Amino acid sequence: MSEENTGPSRAAMVFTGLGAVVALVLASVLAGGSNATQNSAVGNTSGVASSTQVKETGETTHVEIGVQGMSFTPSVVHVPAGNRLHITFTNTAEQRHDLVLASGQTTGSLAPGASAELDAGVITANTEGWCSLPGHREMGMTLSILADGAPGGSASAGSHSGGASHNHEVATGTGIPTADQLRAYAAKVDPYPAEVAPASEEKDHYYTLVARDDIVQNLSEDVSRTVWTFNGNTPAPTLRGKIGDTFHITLKNEGTMGHSLDFHAGDIAPDEAMKTIDPGQTLEYTFTAKAAGIWMYHCSTHPMSMHIANGMTGAVIIDPSDLRPVDHEYAMVATELYLGDNGGTANATKIASMMPDLQAFNGRPFQYDAHPLKVKVGERVRFWLMDSGPNTAMSFHIVGGQFDTVWDEGGYTLIDGGNAISRGGGGSQTFPMLPAQGGFVELSFKEPGTYTFVNHVMSLSEAGAHGKIEVTN
Ligand SMILES: [Cu+2]
Known part of the structure; x- marks a missing residue:
């Protein structure tokens, strides 16, 4: 009308x-x-x-x-x-x-x-x-x-x-920060912790996740966005356990609207566990992890694209039973940013058209350019990867690196340069993910240098899905 x-x-x-x-x-x-x-x-x-x-x-x-x-x-x-x-x-x-x-x-x-x-x-x-x-x-x-x-x-x-x-009255968003502005601001604030601790020996894990929708994240000196969070940051905490562990989650809604949780790591009827609760309410959500993987969790209140794009997403790592020790383990959760009014929430029109302004590893574009990961030549490094979307694909690549081990959505596709059938000397250049997919890659760096990890969907790399690894002797 x-x-x-x-x-x-x-x-x-x-x-x-x-x-x-x-x-x-x-x-x-x-x-x-x-x-x-x-x-x-x-x-x-x-x-x-x-x-x-x-x-x-x-x-x-x-x-x-x-x-x-x-x-x-x-x-x-x-x-x-x-x-x-x-x-x-x-x-x-x-x-x-x-x-x-x-x-x-x-x-x-x-x-x-x-x-x-x-x-x-x-x-x-x-x-x-x-x-x-x-x-x-x-x-x-x-x-x-x-x-x-x-x-x-x-x-x-x-x-x-x-x-x-x-949507003619909906703000189209202004003032998308440049890569330099994003890097300059990222250098001034602590990066989201990329290194993940090993799974504990506990068989029961207790977490309280507090939903809020009023936290402001500065992206540059002049541009900020309101993020919706579990426990105050986006992505939400990376949880970790082993097959057979039980996760006891208490969701507390301290926001201004309904929020909820959907744990892909759980294998349960969604009717009660995933229901939207009102501000002030709490909900108990218990699941036992039956299968290994890096599993997405997110708010599943409609419109989900908006709740996820505003930051309500995280990962649960369930270790495969044959997971080997490595020297460094990092987790990278990729998310898209669709900027609305300065200081405001994401722009729903941009979300619907699937045209992100920016993309980030762990919530802030270019933050690992400003705070590079640091490893030594010859060390074995594992990247746990998940594409939280809400909409676009991720093709994880390390410039100058090759993956010799790849574990993709439930199993190895490559182990030490071969697969389960043939040790044929294979390698892998990217780890592709659609939204809500994940796995891990492993590699070691043969020479010192500054390596970059990117989304090889290049326009999104240039829009923030980009970080550095400093490799020294
Ligand atoms: Cu929500």
């Missing part, structure tokens, strides 16, 4: 200099309205000319709005032009929502089951509402309020599915 609504207004403003009558005729024609003649008589240059002609009827239209999934029900409301609109909004969905009108009126964020009353005032022209929780509007939570009988014509209920075409 925004198309029908904004079309005549914009056209009218553009053509103001040509005279009001011409403008409004054009406006109506452009809007596809059938009553152009009627409108042409209106002598008013305002962009909302037609709506000001509507007289108050003194009557009130009451509507009840609910929520199903990521849609308002109903999502289109007809109001006789000139009537006052009174909305009873009940959040009939399973996570928090609100209803904001274009006028700025809002119900505020409502818990599941809660209701609020909204007096939308006298409706003289088509207008709209939406849910302002991050990503929800882009997922289709829009409400069309159609002023039946208003000059210019009330749009008929056409497509109201949300999506990119409705």
Whole structure:
């Protein structure tokens, strides 16, 4: 409906200099309205000319709005032009929502089951509402309020599915820091710890994960983003154990909206364990690791792409039973950044179009350029790798290095330059991952030097998925 609504207004403003009558005729024609003649008589240059002609009827239209999934029900409301609109909004969905009108009126964020009353005032022209929780509007939570009988014509209920075409008011984000600016800032702050400790001997692991959605991460001197976190950082802590270990997770929601957990390392029904909990609530999530791997975990509250892109993801390493000791073990969790307004959360339109501004190993672009990993010639190094996405592929490569051992999603594809069948002297140049895939690679460096590790999807390497390894004698 925004198309029908904004079309005549914009056209009218553009053509103001040509005279009001011409403008409004054009406006109506452009809007596809059938009553152009009627409108042409209106002598008013305002962009909302037609709506000001509507007289108050003194009557009130009451509507009840609910929520199903990521849609308002109903999502289109007809109001006789000139009537006052009174909305009873009940959040009939399973996570928090609100209803904001274009006028700025809002119900505020409502818990599941809660209701609020909204007096939308006298409706003289088509207008709209939406849910302002991050990503929800882009997922289709829009409400069309159609002023039946208003000059210019009330749009008929056409497509109201949300999506990119409705995002003209969503910030497109400005000021993406340059690589140099990102590196300069990364040099001033501690890097996310890349080295991972071996699995403990405990058979039961107890963790509390606190969800928050208000932590600001500076990317450069001038640009920051709000990250959504488990335990205050993104990625969330890397957990580790062995096959057969039990993980006892307590999720505490200290955020402002619903959050949840999905552990790929667990093999359990998602209904209860993965449910979204409200701010202030806690949830116990217990699983026993039955299979080795580096497993993604993430918030699975809709829209998941938004919760993951804002940082709510981490890894659980479950050691294969035949894992060999090495000199260094690092974990790299790759994530994409889709910058919204400066200081704000990720831009849902960019997420939906899968065009990240930046990509990072362990949450901050270029941080291991600023703080290189340090190893010695001949030492055996293992990189645990996971692509947390939410959307793009990762092709992990070390410039100047070759992997002689590769463990990919459940098993070795290469051991010491061979595989399970043939010790044929093979090597590997990249470790490819789609979102939520992972494994590890091993290598040793034969000569001292500065090696770089990159996403060999080169544009994403240049956008931050890039780090250094200093190899010395
Ligand atoms: Cu979340």
